[in-house]
Amino acid sequence: MSSSSAASGWMSSPILKKVITGVTGLGLTLFVLGHMIGNLAMFSGLDAYNEYAHFLASLGPVFYAIELGLLVFFVFHIVTGIRIAVGNRAARKSRYAVYKTAGGPSRQTAASRSMIITGMLLMVFLVIHLLSFKFGPGGPGNASASYVTTIDGVEMRDLAKLVHEKFQTPWYTFGYAASMLLLLIHLRHGVWSGLQSLGAMRPSWTPVVYTIGGLLGAGIAAGFIAMPLAIYFGLI
Numbered sequence: 001m002s003s004s005s006a007a008s009g010w011m012s013s014p015i016l017k018k019v020i021t022g023v024t025g026l027g028l029t030l031f032v033l034g035h036m037i038g039n040l041a042m043f044s045g046l047d048a049y050n051e052y053a054h055f056l057a058s059l060g061p062v063f064y065a066i067e068l069g070l071l072v073f074f075v076f077h078i079v080t081g082i083r084i085a086v087g088n089r090a091a092r093k094s095r096y097a098v099y100k101t102a103g104g105p106s107r108q109t110a111a112s113r114s115m116i117i118t119g120m121l122l123m124v125f126l127v128i129h130l131l132s133f134k135f136g137p138g139g140p141g142n143a144s145a146s147y148v149t150t151i152d153g154v155e156m157r158d159l160a161k162l163v164h165e166k167f168q169t170p171w172y173t174f175g176y177a178a179s180m181l182l183l184l185i186h187l188r189h190g191v192w193s194g195l196q197s198l199g200a201m202r203p204s205w206t207p208v209v210y211t212i213g214g215l216l217g218a219g220i221a222a223g224f225i226a227m228p229l230a231i232y233f234g235l236i
């Protein structure tokens with residue numbers, strides 16, 4: 001067997017696909033939780049926000065390693081997520097295959113099918129998001145003297161200025177708020193599904209874990225929405 005067919009062989013195992021989506025999804029959940037908490041630095045002032053972003057960038061190789069890890073997690077999560085959705089669709093269409101739901105008050109029907117839709121929309125959000133901030137003015141390959149500030153004698157990117165500018169426009173601010181609601185829906189089902197794929201829970205725990213996923217998703221979404229809305233309404 002050639003190495004490429006071996007690779008496509010293991011990637012086509014349904015259980016492995018679920019485990020990869022679960023592990024990467026739970027890892028990405030930890031990232032968004034950390035990212036949301038970091039963003040709250042804006043409530044301590046523009047300098048605090050810039051210093052926080054500068055601190056992360058100053059980690060150098062450690063920061064690049066985290067970014068690389070994130071990229072790998074995103075790519076695996078998206079590729080295996082799409083393959084699961086395509087596989088489920090094919091199984092539903094085939095008259096030989098029986099599409100099994102989780103039974104009872106099924107968690108595996110509407111919510112899991114909506115994962116691909118919310119996931120795709122979040123991917124669009126992420127591309128716009130990275131182009132606006134990470135690669136926006138003052139970012140890598142986009143040097144701009146207007147987005148540089150000096151705090152306590154240290155020169156750094158004025159990310160707080162860029163964030164404030166972006167959240168002056170209604171379509172941008174409310175588009176962000178809507179995207180965070182998509183994130184909430186995605187996380188609510190995703191946290192449960194990820195833990196289940198890893199065998200980390202008994203079926204009887206489903207309602208509890210679903211509630212925890214919902215609360216975590218709601219907390220992350222609320223934390224993310226707070227800063228753009230506060231800027232838009234001139235509170236910070």
Ligand code: HEM
Pocket residue numbers: 032035039053056057067070122126129130133134139159163176183224225227228
């Ligand atoms: C209101 C919500 C959000 C705000 C205000 C925000 C803000 C920012 C800013 C300012 C940066 C640039 C950081 C830098 O270049 O140092 C950034 C980077 C990033 N954000 Fe967000 N973010 C939000 C939500 C999200 C969400 C929901 C996701 C994931 C689904 C996300 C994923 C990322 C990623 C992957 C990066 C790049 C990290 C890196 O490589 O350094 N963000 N965000």
